Each structure stands twice: as structure tokens, then as C-alpha cells.
Amino acid sequence: MATTIKNSQPEILENVVIRFVGDSGDGMQLTGMQFTDTSAMFGNDVATFPNYPSEIRAPQGSLYGVSGFQVHIGSVEISTPGEDLDLLVCMNPAALKTNLSALKAGHTIIIDTDSFTKKNLEKALYASNPLEDGSLNNYRVIEVAMTSLTKVALKDMGLDNKSITRSKNMFALGMVYWMYDRDMNYTLEFFAKKFAKKPIIAEANSKVLKTGFYFAETLELIPNSFSISPSKMPKGTYRIINGNQATAWGFLAAAEKSGLELFLGSYPITPASDILHELVKHKHFGVKAFQAEDEIAGITSSIGASFAGDFAITTTSGPGLALKGEAIGLAMILELPLVIVNVQRGGPSTGLPTKTEQSDLLQAMYGRNGESPLIVIAASTPANCFDWAYEAARLTLEHMTPVLLLTDGYIANGSEPWKIKSIKDMPPITHKQIKGGDPEKWNVYDRDSVTLAREWAIPGTKGFEHRVGGLEKDKTTGNVSYIPENHEYMTNIRAEKVQRVQNSIPDLKADFNDEGDLLIIGWGGTFGSLHSAAKQLSDEDYKVGHAHFNYINPFPKNTAEVFSKFKKIVVCELNNGQLAFILRGKFPNIEFSQYNKVQGLPFGASELTKKFKTLIK
């Protein structure tokens, strides 16, 4: 039970970054989420970043089987899960090896020494034991025999060895709760609820949590030197939400607001499946969530449901989007409402399923045969996935053309506080369904003069029987037409319809400065990183602005004007320059610098500020 403190760290911080790391079976995601929820309840702003392998149970102790959960809590505004760690909680040698470099020098590591066996050290490719060879001298190491202590705590409960060792993560959590002055009640209640049918497991977890907490307290091994006070967030009712849940809920809200039933056709794929998991629960709202036989059936069943009058969506990730391409073109030429959600992951091909990337932008924009523009929008934080899903619904239902909503693995799995929105505070959604009228005065492809949207006559509506299809159709009747001029007219009007969305979306804004030396441009899930970096530079009196795109096709009307106010522009993306490529095509007279990263990881604030400073010089 060696517990040593090799350094001291008397600091009071406004924000703290903690990472829990262990084997993929060690329960690090649960541990991290509990810490997050508890901190949010306490009133901190939080942001999280789960980072886990794609194998369900990679070989125990291996380097590639390490699963981590990073949480950033603060009494100030938190816009990213943070970069350099203040505390690393390490359940085995492999976790230490793969995560140590992220820890700030002099900062704390809590280590389960029981896992530092010869075998585990070998699996982690350590030539010598880092606990003994001095390689951790620059850190404050707290060695705790967590597994043994957990066993002692639970020895009289009659549990099997596996159940006992599985609760050691709660020992670690208990210690961290004490360190940061957190209340254990939220987690204790969580156990009682989660294991309502297995009270002995609830009791065991509670006991271990408390043991860890009191271990840290009683032995006074850890000075309780910091307490993160509640942050100043707008008043209201909050909950912690991740991007996928927020996306699902945005669609629920849109369905209720529009008065339509929600249909989801989908096929499981990482990291999008959680949207399907969430929506299958909500039959009570009339949600029809249909797990189809493949990606193509996912979208085509949605097209059928849309034809029949439901508000239809389909959810996928990169490879699935590739499979859906032909069907997206069908929805586009039919001019039916449909939202396609692409939760981006590392590509190409299977790529990095559990890692984040923004490399599907060009696929979203152009990945179909023929001239087939879509409305393309992107969410930029976990919580605003709610708003962008809702906006996707509004746009598709009002403009009668498919909307492609991009999120990514980073914001889909990341979580943050969400100030809960009531349906009554959401903007109205007016769909184009017709329930009657004079069919003699109606044609399938008659259009609204402002938006160019057609009307949506659904089966069951008497007198409005009509046929649609993937063949080019007459501009009025919708009958098949091979007339050359008609095809060109229809091609142009479908594009014009998407372009006119510009009239119903807000202007682009630059944060921090609306003119100056450098405009930082990004889109989608990199918002938090870019915002933090821009804020830091702005605080240092650099004349930088940050303009973030949520509307990508079409761009906001004033885009060129925003660009014109800065001496330099840098486009930052987690790909090799896809938005930059689009911008150069649309704004050929403007020069764009780039900053790109394709490591399956989000941007770090320091790499960004370093790059931006060199550009300003």
C-alpha cells in the first residue's frame, strides 16, 4: 500500500483538466461521465472528450486497448475538453505509457500500483518499471494499491472476484471526488437506480466509491488544495448532453413543432448509432425508428416515409454516406424533405471509426452523380447539435429539398451543459403538406415564388394522385421529360432553390474582432478549439477574429464582406483543406492560408495559437 507524494502542487485554478485512463474494460467512460455530471450539478461548466478503441475488448493490458475519458471543468466558460492535463488517473501501465505526455510537468498522476505487474509492464512495452526507474520524477505521483484496497473493502460481501475488481474504477472516482470537493450523492443515487434489480452491486459500488473518498480524506495523502467554484452561466434549467443525444432531441422537437411524425431509417455505424439508440426509445412520441438491412435501405425507407408524409431522417457516418449517395440524389430530384445526418469519423474507407475528422465535407457537397446540390449545415458543439438538427428539419420542411447535417465523433460523443429549451421557445416550422384544395389548379412541380419549394401532396389525399421518380421530369406536371431545355431548367431551378436558402439564414459574424490582422475560419466541431485559441490571442491584444461556419451550402450572404475586413485569413480544418478548396472556388480573389490536422484528434489550443502568431507576424 505504498502511497507517496513526490511533489507538491499548491495551486488554485479556474479550470482543471482530468483524464481517466485504463483498459477498455476498466469502466473509464462511466467514471468520466459520473465526474462530469457531478461537476455540472455543482455548477461548473464542463466539456468532455471520450477517446476509446474500436475493439470492444481489446486484449487486456495492451497499448491499443487503452480507453480514456477527458473532462474539463471550470468556474469560467469552458469551450473545449482541454489540452494539457492537471490530473491523470491511470489504471494500468499501458494507460500510463500512452497518456503521460499530455500531463503538465509537476502535476498529479494517480496510479493503481496493483496493475503494475511484470506481465502488464511487458504488454505496455516498458523495459523497466516507471514507478521505480525515476522516469516519473517530474510529476507528483500518488501510488495507490487500488485493486487490493477494493478487495479488502468488499471481502465480506460474497461477490465473485471479477465483480470485485470491476468496481476499482469507483475507488479512483472516490479519490478524485475528494480532491475536487465533489458531492458523492449524485453517483450514489445513480448506482441505486442503475442496479435497482441488483442491490448488491449497487451496494458494492457505493462502498468502493466511499472507500476511495475516505481513503483520500482520512490518510490526508492528497492536499485538498483546489476547489473549482461554480461558473457564471446564464440562469436556467440545465442538463448534461452529448452531441448525439442533442441531435436526436432536436429532431424530436422539430417533429412535435411541425406536427409531423418522425421517421428514422438507419443502419448501425460508429459513431452515429447513438442517435438511433436514442430515438428507438421514443415510441410514445410516435417516433418510427426503423433499423434497416443496410445503409441504402436506411435512407430509402426514409424516402418512402417522406413520400407518405412523415418527417423523415437518416443517420450515418462517412462510409454509410458513400453508400447512400444514389438515394440522396433521388430525394433531391424528387424534391422531398429529408435530413441526412453524417457523424463524421476518420476516413477513408473504414478509416478510424472511433476517432474524429472533418474529411467528409466534399463528399457531403459533391458526392453524388449529376448536378445535385444539397443544403449542407454543420453543428459546432455537443449541445448545439440540438439547434442544428432542429434547423435542418426547418430547412428541409420549408424548402422541400434534402438537408445534409454534419456533426463529428468529437462533438457527438463529447458532452457539455445544455440550457434546456422548451418547445414553446423554438421557432415555428411550416411544412408544405397539402390536405385538400382544388387538384385541378395544382401541379406536382408548381413552386413557391419566394423559396421555389414545391408542395407536398401525400398518398391518401384525394384528387392529388401523382407519380414522381428519378427520371428527369417536366417542370410542371412531373411527368417524364427528355426535352433538353426542360432538363437544364430543372437542373438550374433545383440549384437556385438551395441558393435561395440564403434569404432565410442569419449573417456570418466574426467573434472578438470584426476587422483586423487575422481572421480564423473554421466549420463544425472545431468551434471550441478555435474559439479558445482566438480568445487567448485576443486577450493578448492581437487583432484576430473568429468566423465559424454552420451554414456551408449556401454560405451566409455577407461572407465575402466579413472576409474583406481582415488582412489575412486562415482556414483551420481536421482534413487536408476541404473548406479551403470550396472557398477558393467561391471567392477566387481572396487568399486563404490553411491549418490542417488529420490525426483523428481535435485541435489543441497551443498548436493553434502558435500557428496564428506566425501568420500575424
Add this chain to the structure above:
Amino acid sequence: MTEATKYTFKDFASDQEVRWCPGCDDYVILRAMQKALPEMGVKKEDVVFISGIGCSSRFPYYIDSYGMHSIHGRAPAIASGVKLANPDLSVWVITGDGDSLAIGGNHFIHVLRRNLNLNIILFNNEIYGLTKGQFSPTSLIGQKTKTSPYGNTQPPFSPGELGIGAQARFFARIGGNTPKEMTQLFIEAEKFQGTSLIEVLQNCVIFNDGCFTKYTDKAVRPDKQIHLEHNKPMLFGKDRDKGLVLNGLKLEVVTLGENGITESDLLVHDAKEPDPTLHSMLVRLDYPLATGIIRAVEELTFEAREDALTKEVSANSKFNKVDDLFFSGETYQVK
């Protein structure tokens, strides 16, 4: 479907000019459908035809109802979405052997497995017509086509066998030149609660002319086909003197009056038998070729299962409006 509007076949004819090749069986199928629809007791605005790609898939353009000519192979999935969105609709899938058994094979088997209450008409002509004459998944071994100039080397699927293997609850087969029986089959398919699969042996006059003549030609039809009817003995032949008996694990053709065989020795067709063994044997039979409703076993439909579950979940749910959900559980106040 409360009031019974009386339609005639003209009510279901669209204003579009039909553009199939002269002499194509597709005309027969279209006419049979236009005659069957008024007999089904469904309202015109509740009828939806969904097709994929191929000659057959032009079909929805010619029926005056709701319709969608979609993309290759996907009609069963699109139709599933239509039916799940609105279970009150009468939904029809129009497809061909290439559309449903090659590019759309996955959707074909899964729609049958799920058993939605919709109807699939599979126009089988053992060839790709619209792409001009390549072999299809039902083309025969040795068949010479544009892509098998020396003879086809890929063994064919039997749509009925594949369908029953995928748990088709209703399977019927009909020659493309027997409109009266076809009309009746369409009406029966609509009555059936569950996915109905109807294979039409459809002659392609251009690329595979005469491929079914040995069964369907008027002169040989009574001797080469057995038109099955539920609860009736398996009897066929111009003189109604031939029948089917079971000999071990094989069906055998017998002649009444020979070896003391009488009608009472013949198998009696039971389309409603849940065990598919005999139905599969009938589907595989080459002489005589089995037509009519081979299998019709009703079982709870997918949408009925979904509906029951939705009612049950809703009855037990504390959420009526999304706000109930959003503000439920682990929320906290910032003051």
C-alpha cells in the same frame, strides 16, 4: 376505406402513353392490375405503387394513383417506409428479376422476412431488358445473352424458392398470358394480410422471346401447368386425368385410372399449412409447373407488431410531450 366508391379500370389508367415493346406481357399485367384495383375496395388515393429500375419499373407511371419510380433494387425498402409511415395505404412493389434478385437482393429478402402488409409483383423474364439483353439471376445455365455469348455459367435463383426461404408468407406464380387468373391473384394478394409475392412469368419479346412457352403456350398449358387452388386436389391435364402424389420425399405425377389411382389418392393443396416443405417442393417442380397461390400463411404483420408495441410503450410512458422528456431526470438549476 369507409365508403365503397365504385371504380372502373379506366379510373386507374394515367394519361401517360405506355411505352413498352409491342407484344410485351407487361401490357397484360398492367391491364390485369387496372381491372383488379376496382375490385379491391380500396380508395384510389390510398393506392401507392413503388418500383425500382427496369422495363417493369415504368409501371407506376401508367397507373393513376400515387406512385414512385425509384432507383435500382430499392423499391422494397422505399415501400417499407411508405407502409410504416401510413399503414392504411395499399402498397405495391413493382420489380423485375434483375431489380429484385440481383441489385436489390438484400431488400427483397428482408422485406419478406419482416412481413409488412404489402404486395410485390416480380416480373420474371429471365433477362435484363432495359439494359438490352444481359443475363439475369434467373437466366438458365447455358443461356446465350449479350454477356454470356458462349452460354451462361451462373446457376439461377428460383424466385419462389428464394422467397419462401426468406419466409415469404404468400407466394403465387402466374403465366404472363393468363390475364383473368392474374387479375384474381392480384385481388387475393391485396386481401392477404402480410407480404404477398407474385411471380409473373413475363415473356420478353425482344431479348428472351419464348422463354416460358413450354409452360405457358395455350396449347400445352393444361398439360404443363398445375393451377393450384386451396383445398382442391392437385389435379391437372387437358383431360383432368393427371395429378400429384407424394412418393417418399418427392412429388410424383400419376394418371387417374392407372394402377388403381383415383382422385382421392391425390394430394389436396393446403396453401395455409405453416410448414413450407410441400410448398417449396411445389415451387421447385418443373413438370408440371405450379401456378396459382402456392403459399398463403397469415401471421402478425410487422406494422401490427410495431403498432402493438407503440401502444404498450405509450400507455406506460410518462412522456406526452418532448418537454416532459427534456426536463426529466438529471437536470439542475443555475441561479
